[in-house]
Amino acid sequence: MPKNGVPIKGALFFCHGYGSTCTFFFEGIARRIAASGFGVYAMDFEGFGLSEGLHGYVPSFDDLVDDVIEYSTKIKARPEVRDLPGFIFGQSMGGAIALKAHLKQPNDWDGVILVAPMCKISKGMIPSTMVLNVLTLLSKMMPKAKLFPYKDLTELIIREPGKRKFAGYNVVSYDDKTRLRTGMELLSATQDIESQLEKVRFY
Template structure:
């Protein structure tokens, strides 16, 4: 549900993220596995009575998510990973969250990169396609990996994991370079900063000030253009 959490935060505050890398996100319930409305209604009627009952039928996620058998067994031996059926209340909350995210896919406006294995049976690749097609983002990318399962970054053979991380790093690196160029272009020159700061930050070749020397301030203050990426710090 990491993808769903990221999208919910973005919906609450569109400026919260500069961008997102979404690996097999569960942002919509596939029609192939969506429970019948009657079943949901019945379970909802008893969720407050038996919230912890493990009565929701599910397949073994570890067997379905981790393709590499050695890595799969390592995951299965990890005692910190919950491996039982989901409790009723948990399953219904996951369903409600997914439906809520699905209804707001068109509101997604941040840059994002979706990666999904075409052989994923945990979250349907069609879910990622739906996000890509509906999102309002001007900068959006999707890559589907033939034959790969759900655990792209941990459950695939090493050469597949390397390929996935290489794609992620390349996507981030390209946008980091663009961001740095934008930051450099928008930085305020020292002279302009001096003017804005009332002449307190004197240039190196300026005559000495007749005022008595001041003790350097412990902190600094921001001056220059508005915006967190465009601030230049001037010290007293």
């Protein structure tokens, strides 16, 4: 329920980024959104934050998308938001999840909000076909191995120095090397989204 008894205008579903959780969203911008009259909902994806699963391990990106669709469908059925507009908000990896959810159910959302969405990888960063073939094979043989290098994106995601310093205390966030299967799933997801971007209407 939004703050100060403000009538609910709609529901917003938040999808967090790869190295993040719901924690900072609810501690910051979510409060402002709720104060303006929107019901705000979020979940830690499997393998992230306080959810079950091996930390940082994404065996199937589409499973994450389906989890969001299942969760949001249940939320939208609640009496307080049943007949109100529904929006999905995604940041970074969560932006990719939001886009794929929208592509799977294009008529189920009144809007998609994206912040630095993971929807395309620079060609200069994509390994050669031979290397990709090797990584694909390795991801099947030892999918949970941490082999991809990790880059801290906190400075790019959080501009305010105070909040950036506080981000280091989010002990349930994943800040280690990317697991093999996870890396390949993220790459596959961005390629799938890029091939379907013409279906998404931007404003």
